[in-house]
Amino acid sequence: MAEPLPRHLLIPFAGRGSPACRAALATLRLPNLETLLLRLTLADTDTQDDGTRSPPHERALARALGLPPADDGCIPWAALEARKTGLAAPGDHEAWGLVTLCNWQVGIDDVALGDPSGIEIDAAESMALLAVADPFFEEDGIALYPSDTPGRWLARAPIFDGLATASIDRAVGYPISQWSPLGDVSRPLRRLQNEMQMLLYTQRVNDERTARGVPPINSFWLSGTGVLKDGDLPSPPLSRTPVVDLALRDAALRDDGLAWAAAWQALDAGAVAGLLADLTRGADVALSLCGDRGAQLFTVQPRGLARWAKGLFDRNRATQVLESL
DSSP: OOOOEEEEETTTTSOOOOOOHHHHTOOOOOHHHHHHHHEEEEEEEEEETTTTSHHHHHHHHHHHHHHOOTTOOOOOOOHHHHHHHHHSSTTOOEEEEEEEEEOEEESSEEEEEEEEGSSSOOHHHHHHHHHHHHHHHTTTOOOOOSSTTEEEEEEHHHHHHGGOOOOOHHTTSSSSHHHSSOOOGHHHHHOOOOOHHHHTTTTHHHHHHHHTTTTOOOOEEEEEEEEEEESOSSSSHHHHHHHHETTTTTHHHHOHHHHHHHHHHHHHHIIHHHHHHHHTTOOOOEEEESSSEEEEEOOOOOHHHHHHHHHHHTTTHHHHHHHOO
């Protein structure tokens, strides 16, 4: 009988450097995480800076899936999704990207990216806007396809090969100019974004959205660009897929310290407690904690008596780990 695969829990935004979340960290009491960290061993650390386009949790997920190392901003999430859904066949080494519909928030001095998860778009709206946008993208040699997620399209074009793009989780709330791709190769994309702003403004879909009090869709964000070759695919596919728990994401992106702390406490009582229970039953488990600047992977490994004894007195380890992220 084959051995069961390890259960791997990956938590994005486990640490957050924004002011309110940072202040809330000092008040957190996470008993299950504390116990889990005492019983697991740090197996890997990935440290970046706040300027990386691919956030720590995406890099950690790519490693867990067995994807090959990629340049910053070039983890080929779109190509992987295209392969999973059958849009890209084996031997298809074309470049793909993720086009996510969003609301650009126009301020006095800049334009910021609103969180696409809050625009409340349904499948019918997504398909209607794809039909409108498709001819404009096609003029630049970009083919659009619907995905399983409303408001997000898969795009195929040579321009995406080697084009570094920022994850939405990096760019939300920041000026568009800070995270948009730069260079001559990205000029068609910037022009497309401007065209979409004018085009989407006239669409009935947005009139209906305004009537029901949800943000208008006035542009798109490109991410997940790159090429996935056959030799880059995990084998067997997705055998190491972790459970990615996004419970902390929304509060972290809003820098709502109270909500982030409450979400952490619920997560500690839920998914973290479940992982600890599996470990207690003798299961092989893994935990990835990811923040703004780094990720740490904890696994089951033999521990020496001295390290075990030290852990008994290290009762603030959870706070220390989260602060380091």
